[in-house]
Amino acid sequence: MKLGEVGFLTNDVIRLADFYKFLLGTDNGSGDGVHQTIIAEETMLTIYNDGTVKNNQNQNICIAFTVDNVDEEYERLLEKGMKIIDKPITRPWGARNMSLLDPDGNTVYLRSFPENVKEG
Structure with missing residues (x-):
């Protein structure tokens, strides 16, 4: 499936x-x-x-996209005035990610993986 x-x-x-x-x-x-x-x-x-009619109180769902470079995406989205929740940060497992809100209030995560870190 x-x-x-x-x-x-x-x-x-x-x-x-x-x-x-x-x-x-x-x-x-x-x-x-x-x-x-x-x-x-x-x-x-x-x-x-x-x-x-939707109430846009979306608190139980998020979506994540893997990008080549989360820091570059952060700068691009910041310039566009996007609602950033968290700036890029490197997580303990090595992935680097950030989060923002879409216009309906859904949480969107962007993440990148350095070459030596595997997804999972």
Whole structure:
């Protein structure tokens, strides 16, 4: 079994999709206000409005992305005015990560792994 999709239910598909398109440095060519697929490889990332009102009190979910250099990403996101929670820090197991909030208040982690540290 494989994880097929991570989906964010939102009141504002365009705003949230634009955030993730900027974060991931991609463009899906869509301006759809109901449903957008941001990543279509392996595990999909989708943004969807199912017609119900969301309270954006997202406290039980987070998403993490592995990047080449978390410090470079931090600077890029800081310049864009993103809501940074934690600056990059090296964890005891060697990974370096940071966290920020998306426009709906979901926690997003970015992490990088020095060459001598394995994921896990």
